[in-house]
Amino acid sequence: MLIVSKLSFSHAKRTVLQNINLRLEPGKLYGLLGANGSGKSTLLKCLSGVWPAHAERLSWNEKSLLALSRREHSKLISLVPQDKTPLFDFTVRESVSMGFYPRESVNSKEEELENALKEVEIWQLRDRPVTQLSSGERQRVSIARALLTGSLLLLLDEPTVNLDPKHQVAIWRLCRRLVDKGALIVCASHDLLLCREYCDEVILMKEGQAAEAAPWKERISAVSLQEYFGIDCLPE
Numbered sequence: 001m002l003i004v005s006k007l008s009f010s011h012a013k014r015t016v017l018q019n020i021n022l023r024l025e026p027g028k029l030y031g032l033l034g035a036n037g038s039g040k041s042t043l044l045k046c047l048s049g050v051w052p053a054h055a056e057r058l059s060w061n062e063k064s065l066l067a068l069s070r071r072e073h074s075k076l077i078s079l080v081p082q083d084k085t086p087l088f089d090f091t092v093r094e095s096v097s098m099g100f101y102p103r104e105s106v107n108s109k110e111e112e113l114e115n116a117l118k119e120v121e122i123w124q125l126r127d128r129p130v131t132q133l134s135s136g137e138r139q140r141v142s143i144a145r146a147l148l149t150g151s152l153l154l155l156l157d158e159p160t161v162n163l164d165p166k167h168q169v170a171i172w173r174l175c176r177r178l179v180d181k182g183a184l185i186v187c188a189s190h191d192l193l194l195c196r197e198y199c200d201e202v203i204l205m206k207e208g209q210a211a212e213a214a215p216w217k218e219r220i221s222a223v224s225l226q227e228y229f230g231i232d233c234l235p236e
Contacts, residue, residue, distance in 0.1 A: 002023070002059070002060050003057055004022040004024075004055065005021055005056040005057035007043075007046065007053050007056075007058060008020070008053065008054050008055070009046050009054070017039050017046065018208050018209055022203065022213060024184055024213060026152060026184045027182055027183075027184070028184060028185075029179045030185065030186045030199060030202065030203055030213055031189055031195035033190075033203065033204050033205065034229075035228065035229060035230070038208070039205050039207070040205055041082075041157050041188060043210065044155040044188060048073065048077050048079035049068065049073030049074065050070075060077060063076065071102050074101075074149055074151075075103065075149060077151055077153045078099075078147075079157070080139070080146050080154060080155065080156045080159060083135050083159075083162070085131075086131050090129065090130055091127050091128065091129055092117070092125045092126050092127070092128055093126045093127060095130050095145060096117060096145045096148065097113060097145075099144070100149075103149065103150055112148060116145075116148050117144055119144065119147065120140040120141075120147075121140065122137060122144065134167070136167030136170065136171065139159050139163075140171075140174070143156075143174065152182060152183045153184045153185075155185075156185060156186070158190070160191065172197070173198075187199070192234055196220070200215070202214065202219050202220065204224060204228050205228075206227070
């Protein structure tokens with residue numbers, strides 16, 4: 001279980017996150033929802049150890065994350081950032097293999113690499129340069145790389161942005177498969193309809209604060225849609 005208690009983060013003398021409290025369970029897919037600037041990406045970076053946060057408690061499966069090095073942190077929690085055009089001409093195999101970095105020793109690298117590539121359905125692309133991939137394919141590369149860290153807690157920052165509907169659904173279905181195998185995934189998204197379809201629970205954010213995770217039907221209402229998103233209703 002991921003436990004977050006009284007987490008806060010400030011940058012340039014401005015409070016960006018304040019009093020975040022969460023209890024998230026393995027085997028569940030959580031949608032992290034909120035308007036632009038609400039703090040979603042910042043929260044994911046703080047949970048992953050990219051940015052240092054202050055917290056009364058931040059632990060994963062009873063292990064405190066507050067005093068860990070960046071490398072130790074990345075063994076436990078993997079962040080999949082928003083897709084960006086790659087700068088280097090690595091092959092898919094080479095790029096995914098970088099996920100082994102946080103681990104001191106790996107007994108069967110080739111087998112694990114093959115399993116990760118097949119899990120995200122890009123085995124057939126293993127020798128292709130990442131610069132020749134579509135956005136959806138690059139996101140699968142990033143997720144496969146995260147799997148090789150050995151972490152069962154994945155943080156995804158808008159993994160379906162700029163993807164067409166077919167590839168958006170493919171990413172969400174991949175997340176569901178991983179969760180059904182025991183992973184805990186937190187996925188920041190603006191797509192309320194796909195979150196409703198695929199997420200077990202949602203976390204709503206506004207102005208650096210987060211409501212506790214809850215099932216869609218308990219958390220989403222006409223009042224919360226207006227408060228968090230400025231809309232009156234969702235299409236059926």
